[in-house]
Amino acid sequence: MPSTLVRPLDLTDEATAVAVHRIGRAAYAVEAELIGFDGIPALGESLEEMRGRPLRWLGAVAPDGGVAGFLAWEEPEPGGPVTLDRLCVDPSRFRGGVASLLLRHVLEELFPGRPVEVTTGAANAPAVALYERLGFLRGADFSPVPGLRMASFTHG
Numbered sequence: 001m002p003s004t005l006v007r008p009l010d011l012t013d014e015a016t017a018v019a020v021h022r023i024g025r026a027a028y029a030v031e032a033e034l035i036g037f038d039g040i041p042a043l044g045e046s047l048e049e050m051r052g053r054p055l056r057w058l059g060a061v062a063p064d065g066g067v068a069g070f071l072a073w074e075e076p077e078p079g080g081p082v083t084l085d086r087l088c089v090d091p092s093r094f095r096g097g098v099a100s101l102l103l104r105h106v107l108e109e110l111f112p113g114r115p116v117e118v119t120t121g122a123a124n125a126p127a128v129a130l131y132e133r134l135g136f137l138r139g140a141d142f143s144p145v146p147g148l149r150m151a152s153f154t155h156g
Contacts (some may be wrong), residue, residue, distance in 0.1 A: 003096065004068055006105045009057035011050070019067040020057065021047045027069075027088035035121030037148045042086060050084045055085055058105065065089075069098035071106060081115035083155070087127075094126075102133055107155060110115070115156045122151040131155075 009015040028043040042050070055072040055114040062068045069089035076082045084106070089098045107116060122141050128151055132138065136153035143149050 003063045004101060005061045006101060007059060007061060009059040009067070011057055016067065017047060017051055020059070020070050021045075022052055022069060023070065023090045024050070024086065026089045026091050030091055030094075031121055031124050031127070034125070035123040035148070037121065039145065039148065040121075043092075045142075049073075053085070058102060058103050060089075062093075068086070068093045069102060071102040073106075074137060076111075076114070079114075081117050082141070084109050084116065084118040085119070099130055100134065107134070113156060115154055117152070117154050119152045121151045122149040124151075 009016055010085070011020065016129055024042055024045075028040045032038045032043060053072075054074055055095060056075060057072045058072055059070045060068045069087075072085045073082055074085060087099055087102065089096075116136075118131065118136065120129070120131070128138075131153045136155045138156060139152040141149050141151050145153045146149070
């Protein structure tokens with residue numbers, strides 16, 4: 001998506017926050033179907049709960065000005081690993097390179113040479129393939145709650 005811009009997102013802007021919330025809920029609904037688990041915490045998160053999280057937000061903004069996808073993380077400890085909290089793409093833009101664009105920006109521009117960690121549902125084959133394609137190494141799977149198996153990945 002060469003015409004898509006990557007930029008920080010300001011969730012104090014109402015339209016931006018509403019778009020991010022809508023995209024997150026839609027993307028997590030697809031993941032819930034893929035992994036057979038509808039208890040993904042962000043799926044039930046209200047707009048205000050999302051805004052209240054101590055996260056930094058980065059968006060892929062399409063030429064029409066709409067948010068195509070986003071990525072969020074907590075500010076890392078100096079020199080420590082960066083833990084991605086969420087990576088979501090508007091389902092209408094799946095398979096358009098949005099997630100790759102965001103991840104490459106994080107790996108190459110924001111945190112070059114730093115370890116980056118992320119988890120996803122182990123049965124979320126598109127996400128697992130994306131992380132592996134971008135050079136993330138799969139760690140141990142784990143089950144935070146019964147009925148949910150998560151896959152962990154580290155890059156760098």
